Structures are given as structure tokens and as C-alpha cells.
Amino acid sequence: MSPKLPDGKAGQLVLMSAPWLFFIALIVLWELVCRIFELPAYVLPAPSAITAAFFEVEMSRWFTHLWATLRVALMGFAVSIAIALPIAIAMMRSELLNRTLYPLLVVIQSTPVVAVAPLIIVLMGSDDPSRVLITCLLTFFPLVVSTATGINETPPELIELSRSLDAPTRRETWQIRIPYAIPHIFSGLRVAITLAIIGAVVAEFVAAEEGLGYFIQFSTSFFRIPQAFAGLFFLAVVSLLLFKSVQWAQQLFFPWSLPKKKR
Amino acid sequence: MRKGFTRSVLIAASLAGGLMTQAALAADQVTYQLDWLPGGDKSPVYVGVQQGFFEDEGLEVSIASGRGSTDAITKIATGQADIGSADIGSLMAAKAQDDSLPVKAVYSIFNQAPHAFFTLEKNGISELTDIEGKEVATSPFTSSNAFLPLVLKENGMAEDAVNLTKADPGALGPMLMNGGTDAIIAWVTNIALFESQADATGNKLVVLPWSDAGLELYSSSVVASEAFLSERPDVAKRFMRAFDKALKFTSENPRAAAEDLHSMVPEVDVDVVTAQIDDTMELVINAVSERDGLGALTRERVALTWDWVAQAEKVEKDKLDPESIIDRTLLEAL
Numbered sequence: 001m002s003p004k005l006p007d008g009k010a011g012q013l014v015l016m017s018a019p020w021l022f023f024i025a026l027i028v029l030w031e032l033v034c035r036i037f038e039l040p041a042y043v044l045p046a047p048s049a050i051t052a053a054f055f056e057v058e059m060s061r062w063f064t065h066l067w068a069t070l071r072v073a074l075m076g077f078a079v080s081i082a083i084a085l086p087i088a089i090a091m092m093r094s095e096l097l098n099r100t101l102y103p104l105l106v107v108i109q110s111t112p113v114v115a116v117a118p119l120i121i122v123l124m125g126s127d128d129p130s131r132v133l134i135t136c137l138l139t140f141f142p143l144v145v146s147t148a149t150g151i152n153e154t155p156p157e158l159i160e161l162s163r164s165l166d167a168p169t170r171r172e173t174w175q176i177r178i179p180y181a182i183p184h185i186f187s188g189l190r191v192a193i194t195l196a197i198i199g200a201v202v203a204e205f206v207a208a209e210e211g212l213g214y215f216i217q218f219s220t221s222f223f224r225i226p227q228a229f230a231g232l233f234f235l236a237v238v239s240l241l242l243f244k245s246v247q248w249a250q251q252l253f254f255p256w257s258l259p260k261k262k263r
Numbered sequence: 264m265r266k267g268f269t270r271s272v273l274i275a276a277s278l279a280g281g282l283m284t285q286a287a288l289a290a291d292q293v294t295y296q297l298d299w300l301p302g303g304d305k306s307p308v309y310v311g312v313q314q315g316f317f318e319d320e321g322l323e324v325s326i327a328s329g330r331g332s333t334d335a336i337t338k339i340a341t342g343q344a345d346i347g348s349a350d351i352g353s354l355m356a357a358k359a360q361d362d363s364l365p366v367k368a369v370y371s372i373f374n375q376a377p378h379a380f381f382t383l384e385k386n387g388i389s390e391l392t393d394i395e396g397k398e399v400a401t402s403p404f405t406s407s408n409a410f411l412p413l414v415l416k417e418n419g420m421a422e423d424a425v426n427l428t429k430a431d432p433g434a435l436g437p438m439l440m441n442g443g444t445d446a447i448i449a450w451v452t453n454i455a456l457f458e459s460q461a462d463a464t465g466n467k468l469v470v471l472p473w474s475d476a477g478l479e480l481y482s483s484s485v486v487a488s489e490a491f492l493s494e495r496p497d498v499a500k501r502f503m504r505a506f507d508k509a510l511k512f513t514s515e516n517p518r519a520a521a522e523d524l525h526s527m528v529p530e531v532d533v534d535v536v537t538a539q540i541d542d543t544m545e546l547v548i549n550a551v552s553e554r555d556g557l558g559a560l561t562r563e564r565v566a567l568t569w570d571w572v573a574q575a576e577k578v579e580k581d582k583l584d585p586e587s588i589i590d591r592t593l594l595e596a597l
Contacts, residue, residue: 040437040440040460040463040464041463042436042437042440042460043437043441057530058529061529061530118330118334122337122338122341125343126327126338126343205330206330207327207328207329207330207334208328209327209328214328215530217300218300218301218530219530220432220433221299221300221302221432221433222302222456222531222532222535223433223436223456223460225433228433
């Protein structure tokens, strides 16, 4: 039996507000648990304490930290796209490259970045380039895989048709394969953008003077748990917004690549 | 190398442009590496910047935060920083492993061990020997862990006389207050922070410093890269002079020092940092500094420190001549 969806305008409203109501209920429950059991702030701070801690920090400081994290995450994201798409295309075109590169990519992906990050900092210094590299190590693999999958899933009839018309490989790639890969590329991008934030935070945990990850670490070093939670929530919101932005970009530039009801 | 490049580009640019003032040209750049995040115990270098002690010596000092002593030593060794703070025991242990490490200790900040047991009055641990058979929590990577068996042995207990569990440093205080453990191992520089947690739960904190239990050694020290000491000896001397001044200023004016730190790191709370400085200064200005002088690295105490470190790290004592990691030229030039 398929789940029963509410119908009509009222039903739509319920559907729209359900996630928010659920979220608010969770927060209220959390606040209640903290108050009823009198949990100290350093065990689990109540949402009210976290909100208060958030506003205790000056807005300009929040933006300094936000910008530091965002800058690294976006740079890493951009560099990943610049590397991953050509690699995926090259791997699709050449079986030799595919066989040589793929194992290496898997090795890079299976190496825990947290373990490699300190080594990268020692090798490359504690400036932006090493932080961007750490971010890239996390983000580019899902992009390569999703792009390569998309390119390979192009209907063979279309490829045959284009070959029978003697279309050059360049046109086959750009006009048939890439457009078919767009939905896959975007699902890769959505994964990658959240990983970019994680990458930036990992880098900040190893070496940084500012950034939201640094701020959280710094707050815990002073046992200011509510403040650390505030940083964590801010980070989650930013991550969510970036995730949404990728969706919006897809809706704006490639509406045809979305299922009909999501356009 | 990269830093040298940046510096030469800067100099070239200023020469070509002729725009920079004489003073800016004359200021020597120094990068100071902390071994942890900014806090009360790290405030002297911030004081040096804010009170103009470095500027008076013609220095422009930038400060980088670190993630532990080995991190700081590595960054200084690889030239990412010129000078910084690190545990002298970590430097000794590292040097015993790899003789070529180009880092030297030049000035002692803590002349006492900062490690201590923290417990609550109700747990019935009022002196060190009461710890036998108790649950003790510590953080996984603190240098304290290596000294624990020695401290227990020194006080007539077996090396495994306590039940040790490891937890994130941020979780230790809560564990103690909740009754999740009988005692924790932490640094005396954080007494005020734990005290506020104890107050909040209606408890009374008891601190048992290991320095009272026979652990006599140098701890946090100023360490510098050999390249910095040999290539820019004059800059190094001026730096040390200003740092020494800043350390004295910090001990005499803890609140002003806390405000200096706050103005460079707005996230820190002036009250908390002032309390941290008060706690920290016990390790800096005490009977030892009275006898040997501030910052001193005496032969006897350096040897004593290596005795403890070698035992703690389970290294042969003759693996390292502790004098080989010391450079006293900056101390002598004070």
C-alpha cells in the first residue's frame, strides 16, 4: 500500500509545513528535556542557551568566521569541478586512462582525509592552498564518479545515430553525452558541496586562525559548549543553504534536466 | 623557502615603489608559533604586540595557533614559523628520535610541571596516595599520560594503580561533575575553568598538582629554529628581550594582559583569561624562578627534565645529551 497523501489545498499546506512543524517540535522537546532533567549546559545545552550564546558573539565575528570557511569550501568546490569533469570525460574516452586512473582515485577516496590533513599542512604550509587541497580530496571523487556514470548512461542508440551521421567526438561529447550526464553531475555536485564544507572544517581543525570549524574547536577549548553548538548550527545552516543553491542553479540553468514536477 | 620568497618580493616591491616608510622597511618580520589555541597561558606574546614591546625592538610579530607541541615543533622545524612555544619534553623526545631536528629550546616559560589530578571534595581524594584504585579520566594525546606511571611510582603505588579511561579534553570536566569518573588529569592552567563548572553543580574542586608529588621539570618553553638563531641572531635577541618584558608585564598586570589578548582574539572572555593567567603564573614565577631567574634553563634542571622525559617516553637515557637541545645565547643577551 502506498502512503496516503493528503489532497486539496489543506493537504498541500500540511505537506509544506510538516518538516517545519517536526523541526519545531524537536526543538521544544529538546528544551523541555534540558529543563526537566536540569541538564548542565556543558552536558547538553538547551536551545535557548545556544541561541543566547549565538547572540553573545558579535555579528562581525560570525561573518569573519563564516567567510573564512566559505572561501575555502567554495574554492575547493570550484577546483574540484575544474579537475573532476575533464578527468571523467577523459576516462570515458580512453579505456587505458580509465584503468590507470580509477584505482588511484579509489585509493585517494579511501584514505581518511583527517589522517592526511596534518601531513598536507606540514608539506604545503598552513595557508589557503593546503586547505583547498584538503577540501578537494573530499569533493572531487563523488564528482568524477557521478559524471562518469552519467556520461556512460547515454542511450547507445543516440551514440550510434551520431556516429552514423559522422559527428566528431567533440560534438558527441558536448551535445549528447554531457547533456545526458547533467542530472548525474548535479547529484554529484549536491554531495560535493556539503563535503566541501566538511573539508574546510577538517582543514581548520588542523591549522587555521579563523573559520567556523576553528571557532567550534576554540569554544570547546574554553569549555563553552553552548557557543560551540551555536557554531555547529550556523555551520549546518550554511551547508543547507549551499545544498539548496546547487538545486536552484540546476532549476535556473538546466530546468529540462529535472523531473517534470520539480521544475 | 616560500617565506623567504615572500619577504624578498615585499622588499623588492617596497624598494621599487619607494612608497613604504622607513619604519616599515626596518621592521623585521617574525612568526611566532603557539602550541595550542590562544588562551590565558599564551597571552605574553599578545601582550608583546599590543603593548608595543616588539615594535620598540623593531619587530613585526605575527602569531599562528597550533595543535599541540609536536605540531608547533614541526612547523618551526619546517620553517613555517621562526620561534614559538612548545613543551621542552616533547622537543627532547623528538630530538632523541631524530637527531637532525633543527630546533632548540631558548627560554623556559613553565619551570614546573603543569599536570595535576582534579577531583571533587566529596570523592574523598585529599592527597595523592588516595588516588589508588580510583577511576581516572584523561585526554588521549596529552603529555601528562606519559608521566602518570612515574608519578604513581614516585608515590609508592603500582604503575597501573588507577583505572584509566580516555576521553575528549572537552568532556573531562563534565565527566568529573557528573560522577562519571572519580578524578581527571588536566593542567593547572585551567583551574578556574573547572572551578566554575564545579560551582555550577554545587561541588568543591580539589587540585593535586604533580609538581608537589616530586615531578620537578621544565615544561612549556620558547623554542626556535636553528636557522632563525644562526641567520638572524640579532632579530632573535631582540625578540627574546621583548618577550621577556611581555612575560613580566603579564604576571604583574593579568587583567591588562587579558584585555590585550581579547583585542586580538575577540572570542576570549577577559574574566576567564585573567583567571587563567593567575593560575598559569604559578608555573612561571615561583621559588624556582626566584632562585634561577625568569626564563632560565639551568644545566641541573635540564638534566632532571630529561631524566623524567626519558623514563616517561621509555627511551634510553644516553640517546640524547639534553644540553644539545639548549641554546642559551638569547638568555645571556637579555
